[in-house]
Each structure stands twice: as C-alpha cells, then as structure tokens.
Amino acid sequence: MKRINMAVLAGDGVGPEVMRQTLRVLTTVAPDVTHESGLIGGAAWAEHNDHFPKATRELIDRSDAVLFGSVGGPVDQSHLPQWHGCEVNSILALRQYLNLSVNHRPARIFPALRNLSPLKNTRLEGCDEVLILRELSGDIYFGEKRTFESDAGLIAEDVATYTTNQIRHLAHEAFRTAAQRKAQLVSVDKANVLETSRLWRQIFTQVASQYPSVELTHMLVDNCAMQLIINPAQFDVIATGNLFGDILSDAASALPGSLGMMPSASFNADGFGLYEPSGGSAPQLQGKDVANPMAQLLSLALLLRHSLQRNEAASAIEHAIEQTLDAGIRTADICLTGEQAIGTRAFTDEVIAR
Amino acid sequence: MKRINMAVLAGDGVGPEVMRQTLRVLTTVAPDVTHESGLIGGAAWAEHNDHFPKATRELIDRSDAVLFGSVGGPVDQSHLPQWHGCEVNSILALRQYLNLSVNHRPARIFPALRNLSPLKNTRLEGCDEVLILRELSGDIYFGEKRTFESDAGLIAEDVATYTTNQIRHLAHEAFRTAAQRKAQLVSVDKANVLETSRLWRQIFTQVASQYPSVELTHMLVDNCAMQLIINPAQFDVIATGNLFGDILSDAASALPGSLGMMPSASFNADGFGLYEPSGGSAPQLQGKDVANPMAQLLSLALLLRHSLQRNEAASAIEHAIEQTLDAGIRTADICLTGEQAIGTRAFTDEVIAR
Ligand SMILES: CC(C)[C@H](C(=O)O)[C@@H](O)C(=O)O
Ligand SMILES: CC(C)[C@H](C(=O)O)[C@@H](O)C(=O)O
Numbered sequence: 213m214k215r216i217n218m219a220v221l222a223g224d225g226v227g228p229e230v231m232r233q234t235l236r237v238l239t240t241v242a243p244d245v246t247h248e249s250g251l252i253g254g255a256a257w258a259e260h261n262d263h264f265p266k267a268t269r270e271l272i273d274r275s276d277a278v279l280f281g282s283v284g285g286p287v288d289q290s291h292l293p294q295w296h297g298c299e300v301n302s303i304l305a306l307r308q309y310l311n312l313s314v315n316h317r318p319a320r321i322f323p324a325l326r327n328l329s330p331l332k333n334t335r336l337e338g339c340d341e342v343l344i345l346r347e348l349s350g351d352i353y354f355g356e357k358r359t360f361e362s363d364a365g366l367i368a369e370d371v372a373t374y375t376t377n378q379i380r381h382l383a384h385e386a387f388r389t390a391a392q393r394k395a396q397l398v399s400v401d402k403a404n405v406l407e408t409s410r411l412w413r414q415i416f417t418q419v420a421s422q423y424p425s426v427e428l429t430h431m432l433v434d435n436c437a438m439q440l441i442i443n444p445a446q447f448d449v450i451a452t453g454n455l456f457g458d459i460l461s462d463a464a465s466a467l468p469g470s471l472g473m474m475p476s477a478s479f480n481a482d483g484f485g486l487y488e489p490s491g492g493s494a495p496q497l498q499g500k501d502v503a504n505p506m507a508q509l510l511s512l513a514l515l516l517r518h519s520l521q522r523n524e525a526a527s528a529i530e531h532a533i534e535q536t537l538d539a540g541i542r543t544a545d546i547c548l549t550g551e552q553a554i555g556t557r558a559f560t561d562e563v564i565a566r
Numbered sequence: 567m568k569r570i571n572m573a574v575l576a577g578d579g580v581g582p583e584v585m586r587q588t589l590r591v592l593t594t595v596a597p598d599v600t601h602e603s604g605l606i607g608g609a610a611w612a613e614h615n616d617h618f619p620k621a622t623r624e625l626i627d628r629s630d631a632v633l634f635g636s637v638g639g640p641v642d643q644s645h646l647p648q649w650h651g652c653e654v655n656s657i658l659a660l661r662q663y664l665n666l667s668v669n670h671r672p673a674r675i676f677p678a679l680r681n682l683s684p685l686k687n688t689r690l691e692g693c694d695e696v697l698i699l700r701e702l703s704g705d706i707y708f709g710e711k712r713t714f715e716s717d718a719g720l721i722a723e724d725v726a727t728y729t730t731n732q733i734r735h736l737a738h739e740a741f742r743t744a745a746q747r748k749a750q751l752v753s754v755d756k757a758n759v760l761e762t763s764r765l766w767r768q769i770f771t772q773v774a775s776q777y778p779s780v781e782l783t784h785m786l787v788d789n790c791a792m793q794l795i796i797n798p799a800q801f802d803v804i805a806t807g808n809l810f811g812d813i814l815s816d817a818a819s820a821l822p823g824s825l826g827m828m829p830s831a832s833f834n835a836d837g838f839g840l841y842e843p844s845g846g847s848a849p850q851l852q853g854k855d856v857a858n859p860m861a862q863l864l865s866l867a868l869l870l871r872h873s874l875q876r877n878e879a880a881s882a883i884e885h886a887i888e889q890t891l892d893a894g895i896r897t898a899d900i901c902l903t904g905e906q907a908i909g910t911r912a913f914t915d916e917v918i919a920r
Contacts, residue, residue, distance in 0.1 A: 300759065304759070330685050330689045330795050331684050331685060331686070331795075335684045352706070352724075352759075352760065355723075357760070357761040359761050359764075362729070364730070364731055365729055365730030365731055366765060367727055367728070367729050367730075368727065368728050368729075368762040369725060369726065369727045370725075370726045370760045370761050370762050371723060371725050371726075372706065372723065372725075373721055373722065373723045374721070374722050375716070375718050375720070375722075376718070376720045376721075402812075404653050404654060405658070405706075405707055406711070406722075407711040407722040407723060407724050408724050410713075411713060412722075433812075433813055434815075435816060437791065437813045437814070437817040438819055438825065440817075441684050441795055441817060441821075442823075443684075455756075456813075459788050459791045459810075459813060461788075462788035462791050463791040463792055463794075463795060463817065465792055466791075466792045466795035467795075469796075471792065
C-alpha cells in the first residue's frame with residue numbers, strides 16, 4: 213500500500229462537517245499533501261461494529277501523521293452499543309496504539325477576541341497563550357481497574373502509576389519547549405498527597421539541572437486550578453500528568469472564551485504526531501453548519517508545521533484565521549450580543565479568501 | 567476531664583493571629599461557649615516532635631466540635647522535619663481520626679465584592695453561591711501508595727478506591743442539601759475513564775430515585791472545570807469525590823476573588839463537625855496583621871449553627887461581616903486599587919462593632 217502524508221479521521225458529531233471544510237483549506241495552502249480518510253468512533257461502529265477497526269490501524273501505519281476530528285455520541289444515546297465506551301475504545305485506544313506520550317494544548321487568547329473571555333480584561337494583561345504539556349501515556353488512565361464484591365458492598369479501584377522514564381521523557385520535552393519560549397516552567401502535581409506526584413517532582417527537579425536557563429516552579433494542582441483563573445498571566449508553559457492535564461487544559465480553554473478554538477498536538481517518542489481539536493464532538497450542533505472550524509484548522513496548521521515541515525503553509529492558515537477574526541467575522545460560539553454569526557462553511561470561505 | 571464545646575486548633579502561619587481575633591468575636595456573640603486550645607501541625611512539632619500529638623487527640627475527644635485554623639510552613643523550609651509531611655500528618659490524619667466523610671465548601675459571591683471577581687460581572691448574574699460537597703474519606707487520598715524498583719527504573723503507584731457505602735453516604739447528604747436549596751444537583755466524575763467514577767455515577771443514579779424533587783445531572787470533571795469559569799451561575803450544589811473536590815473547590819474559590827473568604831465544614835457519619843478556612847496557612851503573611859479573618863469567622867459561624875445549634879449567634883456573625891463589607895471596609899486581599907486596606911485586628915473590630 214502506498215504511503216500517504218496524512219490519515220484523516222473525522223469521527224462523529226460535528227467532526228465530519230468541520231473536517232470537510234478543513235480539507236478545503238488544505239487544498240488551498242498545500243494541494244500536494246496526500247491524505248486518505250478512515251473511520252473511527254461511532255462512525256466506525258456503524259460500519260464495522262468496532263470503534264477502531266483494523267482498516268483504520270492500517271491506514272495510520274502508512275501515514276506520516278494523523279488529523280483527528282472528534283468522537284462520541286449524544287448523551288441520551290449513551291446506552292446504545294454504538295456509543296458505549298466509544299471515547300475509551302477510539303481516542304484512548306488510539307493514544308495507546310501510537311504510544312503517544314506528550315500532548316501540547318495551547319490556550320491562545322486572540323487579541324481580537326479579548327471581549328469574549330469570561331475574565332475581566334485587566335486579568336488577561338500580558339497573557340497571550342498558556343501552553344499545557346500533558347503526559348499522555350501513564351497515570352490513572354492506563355493503570356489497573358477493577359470492581360469487586362466485599363463485605364462492605366462493591367469496591368471500585370483505579371491504579372495510578374508513573375515510571376521514571378515516562379516522567380523524564382515529558383520533563384525533557386517540557387524544558388526544551390520552555391527554553392524556546394519565556395524560559396518559565398510550572399510543573400503541577402499533588403506531591404503533598406500522592407506517591408506518583410512525589411516521583412514526578414523528584415524527576416523534574418533532577419532534569420532541571422540540565423536546563424539552567426529555564427526557571428522551574430512546582431505548584432499543587434488545586435492551587436493551579438485557582439491561579440489559572442485569578443492570574444493566568446503568570447503562566448507560560450505548564451507541565452503535568454495525564455489526569456491533571458485533562459482537567460487543567462479544559463480550565464485553561466475557558467480563558468479564550470470558547471473551546472472551539474483550541475487545537476492540540478500529541479507525539480510519541482519517535483516524533484509521530486496526532487492532531488485534534490481539544491473540544492468534543494458536540495452532537496447537538498451536528499449538521500447545522502454552526503460549529504467553529506478554528507480548532508480543526510489550527511490542528512491542521514500544527515500538523516503541517518511539526519509533522520510535514522511545511523512551515524509556510526502552517527503560517528498561512530494561522531495568519532488567515534487571525535485576519536478573519538480581526539475583520540470581525542465570527543461563528544456563533546465566539547459571538548457577542550449584537551454581533552452577527554456566520555456558519556462553518558462561510559467562515560472557512562473567509563479564511564480561504566485570506 | 568470536663569467536656570467542652572469547642573476544641574480550637576489554630577495551627578501555623580496566620581492561623582494563630584486570625585484565631586485570636588475569631589475568639590474575640592466568639593466572646594461577643596456567645597460568651598458561654600466553652601473552648602480550649604490545642605496544638606497541631608508545625609506548632610505541635612515544635613513542642614512535641616509530633617504533628618498531631620496525643621494531648622490534641624484527647625482534647626478533641628471531649629469536645630463537641632473542632633475549630634481548625636491552618637497548617638504548613640514556608641516553601642523554602644519544606645525540607646525541615648517540622649514541615650516535612652506536615653499537612654498529611656495533621657489535617658489528613660485529623661480527617662481520618664474523626665472519620666470525616668463530607669466536606670461542605672461554599673463559594674459565596676458577596677454582592678459588595680462583585681468587582682473583586684476575576685470574572686466579568688455579567689458572568690456572575692444569578693450566581694450567589696456555588697456549594698461543593700466533597701467526599702472526604704476515600705479516593706486516591708487514602709488508598710495504598712508505593713514506589714518500587716523495576717527494570718524500567720522506579721515506578722510510583724497510588725490506588726484510588728471507593729466503596730458503595732462511601733458514595734451512598736455522600737449522595738444522600740448531597741440530595742438532602744440540594745433539596746433544601748435550588749433542587750439542582752450536579753454530580754461530577756470521570757466515568758468515561760475511571761471505575762471509581764462509574765460506581766459513583768451508578769450509586770448517584772440509584773439514590774436519585776429517593777429524591778424525586780431534585781434534578782440530578784452528571785458532568786465530567788474536565789468539563790466542570792471549564793463550566794465553573796464560563797458559566798458558574800448554572801451551578802448550585804456540586805457533589806464530587808475527594809480528589810476532584812480538592813481541585814474544583816479551589817477553582818470555585820477563585821470566583822469570589824479571594825480564598826481568604828471561604829469557610830468549610832466537614833462531618834462524619836455521627837454528625838461531628840470540623841470547621842476550617844479553605845485557604846492555607848499563608849506563612850508569608852504571618853505576624854503582619856494583614857490576613858483576612860473572614861474565612862475563620864465564617865467557619866466559626868458554621869460551627870455555631872451546625873454543631874452547637876446557636877443559629878442566632880451564627881447569623882449575627884454573618885450579618886456583621888456583610889455589613890462590614892457593605893460599609894466598604896476591606897482587608898488587603900479584597901482591596902481594589904484606590905481602596906484602603908485595614909489589618910486583621912481592625913477588620914475584626916469593625917465586625918464586632920456591628
Ligand atoms: C474523551 C476523554 C477520554 C479524553 C481524556 O480524558 O483524555 C478527553 O477528555 C480529552 O481531554 O482528550
Ligand atoms: C493540605 C491538603 C492535604 C488538603 C487536601 O488536599 O485535601 C488541602 O488542599 C485541602 O483542600 O484541604
């Protein structure tokens with residue numbers, strides 16, 4: 213089978229319609245990038261009774277990178293086999309299949325959209341982007357899980373684990389990333405309670421000595437959740453474990469005002485990358501042409517830059533989006549009262565025109 | 567030994583100075599309430615080489631309730647034996663000693679202090695108080711912990727557990743509490759990934775059938791962290807596990823603008839209560855007479871109401887604080903630029919005068 217640049221897994225909900233628009237942008241900025249679509253999530257179940265079918269694995273195996281949409285069904289249908297365990301069987305299985313270990317989640321505050329932030333604008337002074345680096349292969353996500361009978365009724369158990377190697381890998385990535393930015397790294401854990409966090413803190417402190425130019429601070433996760441709201445400008449790069457990263461990156465995504473703008477990039481130790489919007493499949497918006505395509509477009513830009521070394525094409529997308537926003541063009545999720553919203557397709561037309 | 571109404575454990579940092587002022591207020595509103603002070607945390611270590619000495623346990627055993635201050639030392643001294651493991655050995659040990667299982671953490675937005683919130687005031691429309699009910703006896707806090715050698719280097723492990731009984735107990739408390747308020751309960755978990763969360767969701771769904779007047783919603787913890795910032799007014803009562811409760815209650819405490827105003831109350835199955843500010847010991851403020859006494863005063867009010875059935879005295883404190891705030895009187899943490907701050911003692915004088 214011939215190798216291709218990009219496996220396209222649109223998934224469920226608004227995934228397919230947003231992906232369709234994203235591929236139009238790709239054709240505009242980098243028509244030579246080869247790509248092929250595969251099924252994942254509920255969409256894959258509908259055809260193969262499998263959330264992550266073999267054909268999709270094979271497609272990924274011969275790709276240079278994966279552009280992922282979103283998976284999951286409507287809440288009121290979660291009992292149906294199509295949706296039962298859908299996220300775990302598709303996106304979590306995919307992360308395991310690819311050994312993805314580092315997840316970059318940038319929460320960027322677009323100047324044109326400051327008004328959209330739930331925070332008072334004075335609090336955003338000096339805050340352009342908070343980048344969360346989330347460890348993606350360990351913690352309570354992939355440890356042993358069980359539920360068993362006891363005298364006291366059922367007991368449920370989840371085991372959180374971290375190995376030195378997992379933490380060290382993330383730490384090096386975090387220090388390297390911080391060194392290229394403001395040289396400030398905040399490592400977040402719960403070392404006053406957890407063994408995994410104490411090991412985390414110990415390894416980060418060790419690795420720090422190899423990056424003398426970067427200032428490392430340790431912060432407890434509860435405090436960080438508060439600080440992100442009270443004073444987000446203190447953060448540039450935050451490095452944290454899988455579970456805390458899940459929670460904190462969603463909290464950080466509130467700062468720009470809409471999850472619909474947040475791309476993310478995940479890498480394994482060989483540098484293979486999967487790129488996806490941080491938001492979910494938003495089934496309630498499906499088919500209405502109202503979803504914000506920005507997160508998917510920015511994920512494509514990250515893919516072009518990091519996996520295909522197509523810096524120019526990536527920047528072209530990013531600049532076109534900024535100019536579209538500067539021109540006051542908005543999808544519904546980023547509209548203030550009085551502003552007029554346009555649809556997914558029309559917004560993409562405006563981006564392409566730029 | 568004679569029984570007393572209240573064991574007073576001031577602890578470290580600003581704990582003692584704030585507690586001193588709080589006891590002056592007690593003398594004003596309920597001079598007949600008997601109380602006795604005991605040592606805990608670093609202060610106890612300094613005298614007994616023990617963060618939670620026997621004398622303190624005995625004091626608690628003959629009290630009707632505990633008024634707790636705060637524990638913990640300066641970050642740059644955390645390697646000293648006085649501070650090493652201080653929080654775990656004092657406040658966590660105390661929670662275990664008393665079998666505390668339900669923690670009430672109300673984040674109240676005082677009308678006079680709306681300007682203080684990091685959130686735009688339009689976002690706070692309709693949001694007076696978010697009450698977080700945190701399960702306090704289970705989860706990853708008290709499960710097995712270990713670090714061991716393996717071929718891949720060190721591995722650290724923390725086990726999260728929940729029993730049916732632990733969850734059911736919290737659930738009943740949550741539904742009862744919600745029924746007395748807006749009859750809206752949001753249960754927060756990570757059921758798409760964790761066994762403990764799936765059991766949690768199952769029990770909450772079962773218990774819900776006994777409280778038909780209360781509307782139960784399930785929400786994932788990552789989404790909740792975002793929703794608390796984007797749209798806090800949707801919440802009245804949130805019920806969640808020990809770890810998520812730790813993180814979300816700190817996030818919620820950002821809404822009023824300062825952790826210095828948040829009291830909390832914890833109960834065991836027999837209704838015995840411990841009352842403490844949600845904030846920490848703030849060693850950097852120690853001895854400066856600048857700390858906000860509100861969280862401690864409001865904790866005392868909760869104690870008077872719930873453990874000693876002294877509703878009038880409790881309300882007297884709460885109203886006096888509101889009037890003090892309405893009069894524009896502020897400690898440093900709740901001052902806007904241009905406003906003048908007064909100290910811990912002077913603020914308390916103003917509360918007492920009212
Ligand atoms: C869908 C879910 C399993 C996933 C996670 O928890 O990692 C999602 O919340 C995310 O942040 O990518
Ligand atoms: C001090 C620490 C162990 C404690 C906790 O995590 O419960 C604190 O953060 C709290 O919220 O009361």
